[in-house]
Amino acid sequence: MDSTGGDCAAKSITPDEFVKLLVRCERRVRAFVSTLHPHSHDIDEVVQDTCLVAWKKYQAFAYHGEQPDEEFVRWLCSIARFELNNLRRKRGHEELVFDESLLDKLATQYFQDATHLEERHQALMDCVERLRPRDQEIVKRRYQVGISARELAACAGRTVDAIYKTLTRIRGTLLLCIEQSLKEERVR
Amino acid sequence: MSSPEFQPDSFDALLQRLCDERLTPDEKEELVALLHTSEAARRRYLEFVQLSISLADWSLSIFPPPQREAADEEPLLNRYVHISAGAAEAETSSALSGGTVAVTSRRKYGVAVGMVLAATLLIGLTVAVLQGRFDRQPGQVADREVPAQPVTAIDQQMFLARVVEVTPDAEWNRAEMPREFLMRVRAGDVLHLERGLAKLEFYSGARVILHGPTRFEPTGYSAAFLHSGRVSGRVDDSDFLLVTPTAEVVDLGTEFGVSVGDSADTDVLVFDGEVNVRSENADPRVVAESVNLTEGMTIRIGEDGRVAGASLLGIDAFSRRFAELAMPSGDGSELSLVDILCGGSGRGQRSAAAIDPLTGDWDRLGWQNSSSPGTRRGEVVYHPAPWHPMIDGAFIPSSTGQPTQVDSLGRTVRLPLGHGAYTWGPVWARRFTKDLEVVADRDENDFWGADTFPVITGRLADSRYGGIGIHASVGITFNLQDVRNLHAAEIDSFSAVLTNLDNAEAHNPEYAEANVRSAHFFVVIDGEIRYEQLDFRRNVEGIEFEVPIESGDQMMTLISTDANNTNKYDHIVLIDPVLNLQSADTESLISRLSP
Numbered sequence: 001m002d003s004t005g006g007d008c009a010a011k012s013i014t015p016d017e018f019v020k021l022l023v024r025c026e027r028r029v030r031a032f033v034s035t036l037h038p039h040s041h042d043i044d045e046v047v048q049d050t051c052l053v054a055w056k057k058y059q060a061f062a063y064h065g066e067q068p069d070e071e072f073v074r075w076l077c078s079i080a081r082f083e084l085n086n087l088r089r090k091r092g093h094e095e096l097v098f099d100e101s102l103l104d105k106l107a108t109q110y111f112q113d114a115t116h117l118e119e120r121h122q123a124l125m126d127c128v129e130r131l132r133p134r135d136q137e138i139v140k141r142r143y144q145v146g147i148s149a150r151e152l153a154a155c156a157g158r159t160v161d162a163i164y165k166t167l168t169r170i171r172g173t174l175l176l177c178i179e180q181s182l183k184e185e186r187v188r
Numbered sequence: 189m190s191s192p193e194f195q196p197d198s199f200d201a202l203l204q205r206l207c208d209e210r211l212t213p214d215e216k217e218e219l220v221a222l223l224h225t226s227e228a229a230r231r232r233y234l235e236f237v238q239l240s241i242s243l244a245d246w247s248l249s250i251f252p253p254p255q256r257e258a259a260d261e262e263p264l265l266n267r268y269v270h271i272s273a274g275a276a277e278a279e280t281s282s283a284l285s286g287g288t289v290a291v292t293s294r295r296k297y298g299v300a301v302g303m304v305l306a307a308t309l310l311i312g313l314t315v316a317v318l319q320g321r322f323d324r325q326p327g328q329v330a331d332r333e334v335p336a337q338p339v340t341a342i343d344q345q346m347f348l349a350r351v352v353e354v355t356p357d358a359e360w361n362r363a364e365m366p367r368e369f370l371m372r373v374r375a376g377d378v379l380h381l382e383r384g385l386a387k388l389e390f391y392s393g394a395r396v397i398l399h400g401p402t403r404f405e406p407t408g409y410s411a412a413f414l415h416s417g418r419v420s421g422r423v424d425d426s427d428f429l430l431v432t433p434t435a436e437v438v439d440l441g442t443e444f445g446v447s448v449g450d451s452a453d454t455d456v457l458v459f460d461g462e463v464n465v466r467s468e469n470a471d472p473r474v475v476a477e478s479v480n481l482t483e484g485m486t487i488r489i490g491e492d493g494r495v496a497g498a499s500l501l502g503i504d505a506f507s508r509r510f511a512e513l514a515m516p517s518g519d520g521s522e523l524s525l526v527d528i529l530c531g532g533s534g535r536g537q538r539s540a541a542a543i544d545p546l547t548g549d550w551d552r553l554g555w556q557n558s559s560s561p562g563t564r565r566g567e568v569v570y571h572p573a574p575w576h577p578m579i580d581g582a583f584i585p586s587s588t589g590q591p592t593q594v595d596s597l598g599r600t601v602r603l604p605l606g607h608g609a610y611t612w613g614p615v616w617a618r619r620f621t622k623d624l625e626v627v628a629d630r631d632e633n634d635f636w637g638a639d640t641f642p643v644i645t646g647r648l649a650d651s652r653y654g655g656i657g658i659h660a661s662v663g664i665t666f667n668l669q670d671v672r673n674l675h676a677a678e679i680d681s682f683s684a685v686l687t688n689l690d691n692a693e694a695h696n697p698e699y700a701e702a703n704v705r706s707a708h709f710f711v712v713i714d715g716e717i718r719y720e721q722l723d724f725r726r727n728v729e730g731i732e733f734e735v736p737i738e739s740g741d742q743m744m745t746l747i748s749t750d751a752n753n754t755n756k757y758d759h760i761v762l763i764d765p766v767l768n769l770q771s772a773d774t775e776s777l778i779s780r781l782s783p
Binding site for chain 1: 223
């Protein structure tokens with residue numbers, strides 16, 4: 001289990017390490033699946049199946065870097081891609097279809113941009129704290145509880161159009177803030 | 189079909205619509221085509237996916253998720269372990285039994301579920317049917333029922349707005365008036381002002397002035413229904429929806445006036461900014477009209493839901509400003525902390541307000557409900573209130589004798605041992621108003637429990653400026669420098685009448701006879717205890733006291749603790765708490781306030 005040093009020495013993981021890695025990396029795997037799959041009520045199923053398969057095969061996983069995270073994410077994503085293909089074969093036609101060629105392109109882009117996306121995630125965590133409390137409340141309702149804009153409008157006693165405008169504004173504000181934060185990071 | 193060209197702005201608009209589940213079939217086709225052909229489009233698409241996933245992650249890490257069924261609570265990883273068998277399972281079980289991993293797993297499970305939900309925002313889903321909208325029969329215009337809005341159990345308990353102040357001639361309809369002790373209102377509470385003016389503030393920031401006679405009903409966080417009468421409104425930072433029997437007015441960050449006449453026709457006037465007005469009519473033969481109005485524009489929607497031209501009302505039909513009412517007595521050298529806590533300058537007559545010591549924010553919870561059953565347990569954390577003009581923050585003090593932070597500058601104080609770090613309800617402020625007599629006999633107002641309501645209302649009736657309730661154990665800090673800056677004056681002292689309004693004798697005579705109930709009270713200035721009353725027992729008349737304030741003093745903290753004998757019956761109320769200003773000539777004032 002211990003590294004014997006050298007560039008090509010492969011290291012495996014213990015069950016404890018697997019659990020901790022899974023907890024750390026699940027968000028990124030879920031983002032990967034969300035990117036590729038048009039119906040995310042299936043995402044939970046795909047991610048669960050991915051984790052199950054990974055658990056059964058964890059002893060086959062080996063990493064070469066100092067930390068296993070990046071290689072673990074790629075490994076999980078390759079399993080997820082396989083599980084997604086199984087699901088699409090079962091489900092047939094879907095509303096927003098990404099063909100195999102587009103899935104390949106998105107998957108490649110995802111790994112190409114992995115570091116960049118992670119930086120954006122970190123910047124967003126800071127940006128969202130700077131939102132006004134009422135905007136944070138709307139984000140919470142929309143993204144934690146997961147209710148639709150129509151349900152949000154009904155709960156708030158507002159029109160759907162007003163909610164859409166507000167959500168667009170909030171997302172726009174956050175995206176600008178992320179860009180600004182990343183620019184400042186590069187200057188430092 | 190030729191490939192669409194990637195344009196960043198229009199692609200962003202497409203992705204925004206994707207997030208809101210609003211893509212048309214053509215737009216979906218365009219999206220797929222762009223993702224195929226443009227690396228920039230794929231990159232931007234991934235950034236939007238990441239945004240949604242990350243927002244779900246943040247939402248679940250900051251806010252506890254809603255109650256789930258017991259089965260749903262099982263950590264995701266535990267399920268893997270249960271499915272597997274053998275030694276690996278045992279090893280993993282022991283790993284999961286470690287507190288850190290188990291807690292993380294549970295949180296991540298919540299995150300996982302949340303992200304599933306968040307991810308659903310990115311793709312086409314069946315849109316939930318909007319329930320409870322206007323389903324009026326053709327011909328029905330007047331007496332329209334407000335549609336029931338689907339709200340969560342927690343939302344129903346939370347207050348949406350509060351009555352900040354009323355003019356001296358204001359009269360409420362006895363059946364439809366603010367009934368809660370602190371004049372806070374929930375969705376569905378109809379406010380019928382028969383005459384005078386009443387200023388209402390939504391916790392969303394919107395401010396509305398009711399012009400009697402008016403019937404007005406808050407319906408949402410930033411929404412209301414105007415049954416009849418006139419209101420003026422000001423919304424600075426967000427949208428506000430006002431619905432009438434014949435129109436829907438969306439205030440897009442502006443100032444406006446709306447009137448509903450006897451025949452339910454609606455007049456809208458825009459004083460500043462922009463407003464969208466949409467006519468409402470259930471008659472399918474009448475096409476709903478939508479129009480944007482800007483400053484100076486007016487419109488009338490007739491009782492039939494059709495646009496009927498410009499309003500016949502002028503701007504002078506509305507009061508746009510609610511001038512602070514002067515204090516009823518005094519020579520201007522006193523600043524009322526009741527008014528200050530309510531968001532006033534200290535020289536006004538604001539009626540009521542409450543601060544939650546667990547957040548430092550306005551308190552919006554009901555006194556007794558499933559999420560706030562009176563007792564509020566603290567974690568001995570200081571909660572700043574940067575949004576308030578003159579309150580620095582609030583907290584629940586330590587009961588173990590450890591240093592308790594008492595202001596945002598990090599100063600601490602050690603207090604005597606207490607029984608527990610908890611309080612009862614929020615820190616509240618209330619001025620006596622004639623309406624208090626009307627609600628005095630309602631059970632729902634026994635908010636502080638233990639039959640204290642009649643004692644409190646009786647004592648407030650015998651006060652000039654009202655009282656601040658600080659049930660043990662809790663602390664609230666006022667920023668003296670903010671006070672000086674606002675009033676351009678030095679502060680001489682702080683004075684009040686300290687009372688303990690417990691009613692144990694009526695509520696629990698046996699306990700009262702045992703005479704074990706008491707509380708401690710402290711006035712702390714910049715972390716130094718400058719006044720204290722220990723073992724303070726029931727005293728309705730109260731003890732007058734005064735604490736000198738030096739020119740360099742920055743923060744004043746008022747603290748009550750339970751005197752280490754539980755916080756039962758520790759109903760500390762400061763009657764007529766005021767800051768006494770020094771009178772000064774201009775020269776000495778300038779020299780004192782100079783840096």
